[in-house]
Amino acid sequence: MATIRDVAKLADVSVSTVSLALSNPGRVSQKTLERIREAVQTVGYVVDPLAQSLARGRSRMIGLVVGNVGNPFFGDIRRELENYAIEHDHFVLITDSSGKPDRERALVEHLSGLKVAGLALAPSGYDQAYVDFVQNIKMPTVCFDQKVAGIDRDFVGSDNRLAGAMLTEHLLQLGHRRIAFIAGPKHMHTASERLRGFMDTMGSAGVEVNPNFIVDGQFTRSAGYEAAMRLLVQPERPTAIIGANNAVALAALQAMQELGFNCPDDISLAMIDDVQWSSVITPRITMVIQDTLKLGGIIARRILHRIMSPEGAADPAQDFVLSPKFVPGNSCKKL
Amino acid sequence: MATIRDVAKLADVSVSTVSLALSNPGRVSQKTLERIREAVQTVGYVVDPLAQSLARGRSRMIGLVVGNVGNPFFGDIRRELENYAIEHDHFVLITDSSGKPDRERALVEHLSGLKVAGLALAPSGYDQAYVDFVQNIKMPTVCFDQKVAGIDRDFVGSDNRLAGAMLTEHLLQLGHRRIAFIAGPKHMHTASERLRGFMDTMGSAGVEVNPNFIVDGQFTRSAGYEAAMRLLVQPERPTAIIGANNAVALAALQAMQELGFNCPDDISLAMIDDVQWSSVITPRITMVIQDTLKLGGIIARRILHRIMSPEGAADPAQDFVLSPKFVPGNSCKKL
DNA sequence: CTTCATAATCGAACCGGTTCGATATCAAAC
DNA sequence: GTTTGATATCGAACCGGTTCGATTATGAAG
Known part of the structure; x- marks a missing residue:
């Protein structure tokens, strides 16, 4: 591997001039710049990112920390971030915390050790220790998906209350009254907002909610x-179920199938968030989806803005909340 | 951040002794070792991975390069590799090539620049230039999934011929004769082997294959x-379809549904590889799946073996080929 | 022909570690 | 009481860059 000293020797200039020429071509005379560029070509010089990061105290990498890389929700976000990063000569390191705050913390510390230029973080914790931890991250950081109270960082996500409300409204319009809701972890912002959207909408419509119809699915299968x-074996069953995320909704579909219920004839089903291959699942489930592409774009732009410009680095934290989209399927029957 | 010099100063020894003590505690006297350890604690010293990698010429990171991190096939592999790596104090960098050889190459070069200790690579190319490229990778490398002719590296994968044969055999036993096969890219080893398994089995059974029943699905949706x-609009339709991977099989299911065919009553369907939520797809598709957990374990062990031991580094390349597993669904009807 | 500001280049220190040959220490052997 | 050999520790060079204050070259103004 050719080093910067090889280039300097060949171009007959000092090492510092080469370094300067490469990182700030304007501050070097035309002649020397050309000589240096030529020398770079002939020796095949490529800067050593490790040495550069050590010297600069910052690398050209961006860390992406998610709870489950397999979740298609993260797919578009990752892709957008990668494309945008590549355009700006950065490189994305993908890491997976499996949704565990401990693991997430270890990952962030690793990335910090690698002096990543920035961080896109899907938070997985919620308690005070966690908040402190995120607050103390030294690098430019953009949080997404899960809004955590007390964290003063850029946030990019969707209007989850609205998502819950849209599905509820839809079912109400179809004549459903006995609507059940499979919720997520109470401490998760997305989960509580989606539930709130459901409750509010039911309340506004003057429909009483059977407390047994609110069950906790932990967002897991x-x-x-x-x-x-639990919902399906009750004597008085709901006529419709809303799954607060894709995993609990599809788990509900599976439970229905196993118990011999037909969806939507016996019970209607709706969910928040898409899954891969949703179009081949029978019935096609009515859902509210997030604009993951746009979310990814905003995350990418925001993080690179913070990284690249000095004023960007000083920008106050900002929230970006997108409206989700209603996608009708054929899993909801008119009563 | 405390540096090694802070530790040295506090413990009243030289920097080199601290370095030695930390990387090889046995070669330092008990007394000094304790003093150093104490000093490490009090100043809160943590080694800077960047500086260490620069000095050593190698990091404690392992690169994972896959074609699509969203594919559940990679999920288990990633998880196994991560767990095993963490046990051995290594860290996995996940990267996604989107199946493009160019991108893959750029990723590998990036990782090489980061001086990763080893590489787990799901190859996405096949031509001579690609083979040369992989052959010239300087780090310990384990290839998986796609066996590429001419690449002399460790390989971990499944018996794809057998996978194709198992499904064919199953359909033959159910009385099917007009079996169609949606194949993958010819140049891909997995694709050609799966097709070969189909052809061989049909041949052995003395069943003639209608050339129109072999179509190319490129492994994409x-x-x-x-x-x-193309298959379904033919006047003489197949009675069964085998999808050479999950994407083409589910795409076929979608096509059937859209044309109003019932699976399995009108046409049977079988596929190779699992998908997330396969259990809620109606009908449950009969499939042959790979033991991704075991594949991941082998990849992880093999790569760390090469990384950690000098004799491991010198081991000749070896192939590990696992048998896939038949998982019956209800998408295949007895004729 | 100086003078002086500006532009171009350089040298040395630094980032935070590792490594290896050299030196110091000490106990056993002669 | 030396010699010897092993053990412990050290100093300096190195990994491959960046950065900044100092120095030299350039050229316009006086």
Whole structure:
């Protein structure tokens, strides 16, 4: 591997001039610049990112920390971030915390050790220790998906209350009154907002909510399955179920199938968030989806804005909240 | 941030002794070792991975390069690799090539610049230039999924011929003769082997294969959909379709549904590889799946073996080929 | 022909570690 | 009481860049 000293020797200038020429071509005379560029070509010099990061105290990498890289929700975000980063000569490191705050913390510390230029973080915690931890991250950081109270950082996400409200409204209009809701973890902002959207809409419509119809699915497949089972074995069953995320909704569908219920003839189903292959799942589930592409674009732009410009770095934290989109399927029956 | 010099000063030893003590505690006297450890604690010293990597010429990171991090096939592999890496104090960098050889190459070069200790690579190319590229990778590398002719590297994957054969055999036993096959890119080893498994089994059974029943789905959803459409609009339709991967099979299911065919009553369907939520897709598709957990374990162990031990580094390349597993669904009807 | 500001280039220190040959220490062997 | 050999520690060079104050070259103004 050719080093900067090889280039300097060949171009007959000092090492510092080469460094200067490469990072700030304007401050070097035309002649020397050309000589240096030529020398770079002939020796095949490529800057060593490790050495550069050590010297500069910052790398050209952006850390992406998510709870589950397999979730299609993160797919578009990752892609947008990568494309945008590449355009600006940066490189995205993807890491997966499996939704565990401990692991997430270890990952962030690792990334911090690598002196990443910025961080796109899908928060997985909520308590005070967690808030302090995120607050103390030294690098430019953009949080997304989960809004955490007390964290004063850029945030990019969707209007989850609205998402819950849209599905509820839809079912009410179809004549449903006995609507059940499989919720997520109470401490998660997305989960509580979606539930709030449901409750508010039911309240505004003057429909009473059976407390047994609110069950906790923890946003996971297994807990969602059990929650759905609890709903379905009640003597007085709901006529419709809203899954607060894709996992609990599909778990509910599975539970229905196993118990011999037909969806939508026996029970209607609606969910928040898309899944891969949703179009081949029978019935096609009515859902509210997030504009992941746009979310990803905003995250990418915001983080690079913070990284690249000095004034961007000083920008106060800002929230970007997008409206979700209603996508009708055929899983909801008119009563 | 405390540096090694702070530790040295506090423990009243030289910097080199601290370095030695930390990386090889046995070669330092008990007394000094304790003093150093104490000093490390009090100043809160943590080694700077960047500086260490620069000095050593190698980092404690492992690069994982896949074609699509969203594919559940990679999920288990990633998880196994991460867990195993963490146990051995390494860190996994996930990168996504989107299946493009160019991008993959850029990623590998990036990782190489970061001096990763090792590489787990799902190859996405096949031509001579690509082979040369992979052959010239300087770090310990384990390839997986796609076996590429000419690449002399460790390989971990499944018996794809067998996978194709198992599904074919199953359909033959159910009485099917007009079996169609939606294939993948010819140059991909997995694709050609799966097709070979189909052809061989049909041949052995003495069943002639209608050439129109072999269509190319490129392993993608869109091409798979078109290929399936071509199959389904023929006057003489197949009674069963095998999708060479999950994407083309589900695309075929979608095509069937849109044309009003019932699966399995009108046409049977079977596929290779699982998808998330396959259990809620109606009908549950009969499939052959890979033991991704075991594949991941082998990849992880193999790569760390090469990284950690000098004799491991010198090991000749080896192939690890696992048998896939048949998972019956209800998408195949007995004729 | 100086003078002086500006532009171009350089040298040295630094980022935070590792490594290796050299030196110091000490106990056992002669 | 030396010699010897092993063990412990050290100093300096190095990994490959960046940065900044100092120095030299350039050229316009006086």
